[in-house]
Amino acid sequence: MNPAARTLLGMTTSRSPRAITATGLRKAYGEQVVLDGIDLDIAEGTVFSLLGPNGAGKTTMVQILSTLIGADGGDIRVAGHDPAKDPDAVRSAIGVTGQFSAVDHLLTGEENLLLMADLNYLGRREGRRRAAELLERFDLVDAAKRTPATYSGGMQRRLDIAMTLVGQPRIIFLDEPTSGLDPRSRHTMWQIVRDLVAGGVTVFLTTQYLDEADQLADRIAVLNGGKLVAEGTAEELKRRIPGGHVRLRFAVPGDLERAARAFGEVSRDDEALTLQVPSDGSVRELRSLLDWLDAESVDAEELSVHTPDLDDVFFALTEKPGNPTAQVTTAQKVNA
Numbered sequence: 001m002n003p004a005a006r007t008l009l010g011m012t013t014s015r016s017p018r019a020i021t022a023t024g025l026r027k028a029y030g031e032q033v034v035l036d037g038i039d040l041d042i043a044e045g046t047v048f049s050l051l052g053p054n055g056a057g058k059t060t061m062v063q064i065l066s067t068l069i070g071a072d073g074g075d076i077r078v079a080g081h082d083p084a085k086d087p088d089a090v091r092s093a094i095g096v097t098g099q100f101s102a103v104d105h106l107l108t109g110e111e112n113l114l115l116m117a118d119l120n121y122l123g124r125r126e127g128r129r130r131a132a133e134l135l136e137r138f139d140l141v142d143a144a145k146r147t148p149a150t151y152s153g154g155m156q157r158r159l160d161i162a163m164t165l166v167g168q169p170r171i172i173f174l175d176e177p178t179s180g181l182d183p184r185s186r187h188t189m190w191q192i193v194r195d196l197v198a199g200g201v202t203v204f205l206t207t208q209y210l211d212e213a214d215q216l217a218d219r220i221a222v223l224n225g226g227k228l229v230a231e232g233t234a235e236e237l238k239r240r241i242p243g244g245h246v247r248l249r250f251a252v253p254g255d256l257e258r259a260a261r262a263f264g265e266v267s268r269d270d271e272a273l274t275l276q277v278p279s280d281g282s283v284r285e286l287r288s289l290l291d292w293l294d295a296e297s298v299d300a301e302e303l304s305v306h307t308p309d310l311d312d313v314f315f316a317l318t319e320k321p322g323n324p325t326a327q328v329t330t331a332q333k334v335n336a
């Protein structure tokens with residue numbers, strides 16, 4: 001029976017299994033409340049990205065979910081287990097990679113993987129098989145006998161992830177997996193994440209790169225001031241904030257003046273001879289704008305369409321009074 005029919009009949013639709021859930025998660029350091037009642041609901045086999053300004057509490061959240069530190073309150077389940085009551089069960093289901101790389105720099109890449117296999121009690125033969133498979137999968141065969149000191153940043157990051165995968169975790173915490181990587185290595189890392197998810201792994205991603213969240217995440221949450229201030233798909237978050245506009249640049253001040261009068265409340269820059277006209281960027285709106293310019297013989301030298309991106313969402317949701325990033329929201333004020 002299709003989901004719509006089930007709903008019509010009042011039957012509950014089956015929910016996909018959850019990798020991570022939390023209700024009312026709280027954590028304070030002394031007087032400072034870092035996580036102030038956080039709810040999480042992350043489906044298995046998806047990428048969840050947590051965004052937030054520096055110091056928002058992202059690392060604290062990852063540390064709690066991965067059993068490194070305890071929460072002060074709330075109900076948490078990771079792979080079905082409570083990290084406080086059953087940390088070993090959580091640890092056996094998760095892998096953590098990122099800023100604090102587990103790579104031993106005195107061992108070769110292959111030896112690092114074999115050490116991980118030992119730590120996971122895989123046995124000699126299975127350990128060797130797994131190490132060889134991961135070296136192949138992460139394009140590290142030629143580098144296997146060298147120490148990571150001779151690796152590029154991208155190779156070190158790939159070895160780090162490969163080491164995490166030795167234990168075949170169902171949930172992986174990726175803390176800023178591509179910081180410092182060049183564009184090609186970033187894309188390789190994105191493909192690795194997509195392949196993991198295609199294999200059913202759940203990825204909890206923290207990143208400073210909003211385009212990374214946009215590319216990879218099924219759902220994105222923005223943490224600010226101890227709370228999740230927004231949660232949804234990238235498209236849902238972008239729709240939440242105004243900011244779409246068309247920017248027109250004119251050749252002469254007279255044309256700028258006439259257009260500004262015709263369009264009413266728009267943001268203008270007399271020096272650059274530009275106007276920002278609120279618009280959803282649709283063909284229909286663009287056509288009527290161009291028709292008007294034609295009909296009035298107003299000469300626009302340049303036209304560009306701006307739709308809100310995740311940067312706009314981030315700034316709008318995490319903006320502090322007096323923050324210089326406020327300029328990014330000019331377009332939203334135009335629309336207000």
Ligand SMILES: Nc1ncnc2c1ncn2[C@@H]1O[C@H](COP(=O)(O)OP(=O)(O)OP(=O)(O)O)[C@@H](O)[C@H]1O
Nearest residue numbers: 029030032034052053054055056057058059060061
């Ligand atoms: N062990 C600790 N003792 C006291 N305060 C702490 C401790 N760990 C973190 N904090 C504080 O908690 C807040 C959240 O820190 P956290 O590292 O979780 O933020 P973050 O979002 O990961 O930041 P960033 O993006 O800079 O890595 C910060 O104000 C930090 O100073």
